Amino acid sequence: MPGRLLAQEAPSIHVVEGSGCDCCAEWTAYLRREGFRVTTEKRAGADLSRHKAELGVPEAYQSCHTGQLAGYFVEGHVPAADLRRLLRERPDAAGLAVPGMPWGSPGMGPESEREAYDVLLVGKDGRSQVFSSYPAA
Numbered sequence: 001m002p003g004r005l006l007a008q009e010a011p012s013i014h015v016v017e018g019s020g021c022d023c024c025a026e027w028t029a030y031l032r033r034e035g036f037r038v039t040t041e042k043r044a045g046a047d048l049s050r051h052k053a054e055l056g057v058p059e060a061y062q063s064c065h066t067g068q069l070a071g072y073f074v075e076g077h078v079p080a081a082d083l084r085r086l087l088r089e090r091p092d093a094a095g096l097a098v099p100g101m102p103w104g105s106p107g108m109g110p111e112s113e114r115e116a117y118d119v120l121l122v123g124k125d126g127r128s129q130v131f132s133s134y135p136a137a
Contacts, residue, residue, distance in 0.1 A: 052066050079119065097119070
């Protein structure tokens with residue numbers, strides 16, 4: 001399967017999902033299909049916000065779930081291809097973010113109906129730059 005990870009190469013990602021959020025579960029299921037080893041837990045309200053703050057996720061870039069992958073945070077509906085690129089390139093950064101919940105991003109509806117969105121590389125200083133862009137379908 002092109003782009004899929006072999007079991008011995010499969011990176012582990014831990015995802016804290018928002019309680020009662022179906023798209024969080026859709027995103028983690030997508031990651032499993034893409035070959036990632038995924039563990040999850042659910043948090044709500046202030047507990048979830050505190051977790052994001054502890055990981056250094058700037059409020060402007062937040063979404064419904066937050067992952068931890070090889071020392072990086074992964075905020076929101078980040079595609080697996082970007083996670084693999086992050087692991088391959090290992091930039092000096094805090095993590096990746098897809099702010100909000102763009103329709104057609106992984107876990108958020110059909111890609112064939114995707115709205116345009118960017119994946120942001122968030123620096124340790126909280127500033128960001130575009131890591132990759134996904135045009136509207």
